[in-house]
Amino acid sequence: MAAYTVTSLLRAYRTNGQHFLENSHPVFIGTDGEDVYNPSYPLEFCSKTVLPARVERRDSETSKIVLFGKGTHKDEWTPVPEVPFLQLQDPCWIPIGNRLLLGGVQVDFSPAAKVLGWKTVFYSYEKSSQWVPFFIGPAGMKDLRFCILPNNKIAVFSRPIGGVQSGRGQIGFIVLDSLQDLTIEAIESAPLLGLFTSEEWGGVNQVQVLQDGSLGVLGHIACYSADMHRHYYPMAFVLDPATGKILKEPSIIAERQDLLPGPSKRADLVDVLFPGGCILEGDKATLYLGVGDAEVQTVTIENPFN
Secondary structure, eight states: OOOBOHHHHHHHHHHHOOOOOEEEOOEEOSSTTOEEEOOOOOEEETTEEEEEEEEEOTTOOOOEEEEEEEOSSTTEEEEOTTSOOBSOEEEEEEEETTEEEEEEEEEEEOTTOOEEEEEEEEEEEETTTEEEEEEEOOTTOOOOEEEEOTTSOEEEEEOOOSHHHHTTOOOEEEEESSGGGOOHHHHHTOOBOOOBOTTOEEEEEEEEEOTTSOEEEEEEEEEEOTTOOEEEEEEEEEEOTTTOOEEEEEEEOOOGGGSOOOOOSSGGGTEEEEEEEEEEETTEEEEEEEETTTEEEEEEEEOTTO
């Protein structure tokens, strides 16, 4: 299978066009001026509709995940006071049967605030109003995602970086017999899908089991431009978990110039769209996007998995 590139996918996106049915700026209250971005997606949690998102100062990478509940006005969100925040970046939900996990990226900093390393970690929320560690992913791996298949096996998407094969970041995929088999060794053994060239990278943000049993994968593809600015694009594809074959090829589903104006954390992050999750409603899908590492926007589009 040939690798996909930002250039080819962006050309196809601009040629085919995307019909944005709605685009909005959610408003986050009670954050003391901190930026809110890179959300997951809203769902029912603790008898409320909640949306986890990354919160931090504009001049910092030290982040926390805060759960926001729906406010009194449309597109307004306020922190849920009874749920403690987690000192993580880039949240994701992982539903596993009757249990719900919240994942994020744990970054280790030096005393001088230099990044030393990172890993994806998952927590389970217990009735004692505490987050309890559930699983810790491999060192150096972001965008680790998994879901339960209809046959109760576990579909796992990894994102190793480094080396000849993984380059700046590739997507791996493996099916495990059960959650007991979810180990660092199993994750690191996942065969690569080979979606990207060595100079570009990407990862999975959310995976959903579709009605026919295939997997709807929401992810991103990214690259540097000549001036070393980052360019991130949300993409979607469909994969057969039984064979690991791609049934619908990756496609870019939004780009920055099509969204509402807004701030960015730095000049090199203006063109960053980070898709935290999407909610499917028949022929439509609502995307929850981090924009410019500084804000959240939502976009309703045609279902990208159809």
